[in-house]
Amino acid sequence: MAVTKILARKGPLADGIDYILDEEKTDRLLTVHLNCDPGREVQEMLDTKRAAGPNGKMDGVQYYHIVQSFKPGEVTPELALEIAAKFAEEHLPGFEAVIAVHVDKEHIHAHTIFNSVNADTGRKYHSNARSYYSQIRAVSDRLCREHGLSVIMEGQSSKAVSYIEWLRQSKGQPTFRSMLEADLRTAIEDANDLGHFFLLMEHMGWEISHGNRLEFRLRGQERFMVPGRKNPLFTEDGIRAAILGNLSAIEAGQCMPATYRVPYRPYKKHPKYTGFLALYVHYLYVLGKIEKRQYPPRMTPQLRKEVIRFERCREQFAFLRENGITTQEDMAAFQIHTEDTLSALMKQRTILNVRKKKRRSLYDALADVEVLAEARRLYDEGLSGMEEEAARYTEASTLLDKCGIPRERLTAEKAEIYQQLAEVNRSIRAERRKLALCREIQERVPKMKQSIERIETKEVIPDEHRRR
DSSP: EEEEEEEESSSOOHHHHHHHHHHTTTGGGGEEEEOOOTTOOOHHHHHHHSSSSSSSSOOOOEEEEEEEOOOOTTTTTTHHHHHHHHHHHHTTTOOOOEEEEEOSSSSSSEEEEEEBBBBTTTTTTOOOOHHHHIIIIIOOOOOOHHHHOOOOOOOOOGGGOOOOHHHHHHTTOHHHHHHEEEEHHHHHHHHHSHHHHHHHHHHEEEEEEEHHHOEEEEOOOOSBBBBGGGOOGGSSSHHHIIIIIIIIHHHHTOOOOOOOOOOOOOOOOOOOHHHHHHHHHHHHTTTSEEESSSOOOOOOHHHHHHHHHHHHHHHHHHHHHHHTTOHHHHHHHHHHHHHHHHHHHHHHHHHHHHHHHTHHHHHHHHHHHHHHHHHHHHHHHTTTTTHHHHHHHHHHHHHHHHHHSHHHHHHHHHHHHHHHHHHHHHHHHHHHHHHHHHHHHHHHHHHHHHHHHHHHHHHOOOOOHHHH
C-alpha cells in the first residue's frame, strides 16, 4: 500500500535534491538517477530548461516532488526503490528524475524529484486533480498490486483522506472524521426533521457551528470539521433531503442531495423588456450568447473576459426578471424590502438565541446525560479513569431532576428551537444573497453600458466603405 502525493515547487532545484539525498535519511544504495548523471543532475536540468525554446523555460514551477509512503512493515527499502523507479520510468518518460528512499521514519517512503521540463519534448509537466487520480495514483496502485502489496480503497477526490487519517485506518484505529460520518448517518436515520437532527448530534457529543457551512467538532477538540466539503450528503441541504427518506438513494448516486424543484408556472407571453432587463438582454446579445450574430465582434482580451463571466450575467438577469426589477427605483425598493426582511429575521434569530441561552445549562445537561451514560455505567462497575465523566453525569442528572420540567418536554422544546434556528439561518443566508446580487448588479450596470458602447462603436462600418 502506498499513499502518493505530488508537490509543485518553485524554489531552487538544488534545495529539493539536497533534501532527498540527505545521508541521514538515505544512502547511495537507495538512490536512482534517470536521464541525468549523479552529481550533475541540477546543472543538466537547468540546461534542459534553457534549451526549451528561444527564451527558455526558467520561470514558474522548477520541479515536482512525488512522495510514495508505504504501510509500516509491508515493504523493504529495496522494493520501495524498485516500485518508485518503475513508476518514474512508466509515468515520466523523457523527464530527468532523482529517486531516493528514506528510512529514517517508521514508514518507508520514496521521494522522486523530476524536472518540470521534458528533456525530449521541451514541454512542461502539468499536474491537476484529474492527472493525479487517472495517472499517478492509478500507476502507483497497479505497481503495488503487481508486487503483492495492498492498495488503498479506490475513490475520487471527494473520497480522499489525509495521510494521518489513512495511517490510523490502516492500523484499525478510528479517526475523528470516520466517527463523525458514522454519527451523521445515525442521526439522519433517526431524525424527524433538521432540528431533531441537530439535537441528536449534540447528544452524541458534537458541537455544531451554523454558518455558510455546517461544522462539527467533539467537545474538547480545537478545530471544527466540515464534512460537507467532501460529501454533499453532509451539507445542510443534503441532510434535509436525506431526512425525508432519500438517504439510500443519495448514497447510491441515484439522486442529488438537494430537493429543490422549480415550481410550475403557466405559460405567459414573452414580455417586452425595459430598463435593467433590456440592458442585460442587449449585453448578452452583444456577447453572442442569445443568438448567432451576423457580424460577431472581434474577440478582444476584454471581451474574452466578459464572455467567461457571462454565466454570472445570466444569473443576475434571471434574478431581475424573477423579482420584476427594471429601474433604479425598483432596485431601491427591493433592497429596502429585503433589508427590512433581513432585519426582522435577525431579530427573530436573536429572540431564539435568547431563549436558547436561558435554557443552555439544561440543554447541555440533556446532552451530557446522553453522552456520559456509558461512562457512568463503567464507573459504577469499578473502571478507573472515569471519575470526571461520572461526576459530570451526576451533576447533569441532578440539574435536570431539580428543574421541574419533564425531560421529554425539555427535549421536544430543544428540538423545536433548533429547527426554528435552522430555518431562520437559511432564510438569512437567502436574503443576504439577494442583497449581494443587488450590489453586484448596481456595480455592473455602468460597466456594461461602457462595454456595449465600446464594442458597438468598433463594429460600425461606414456605408462608403461597404460599397467598396
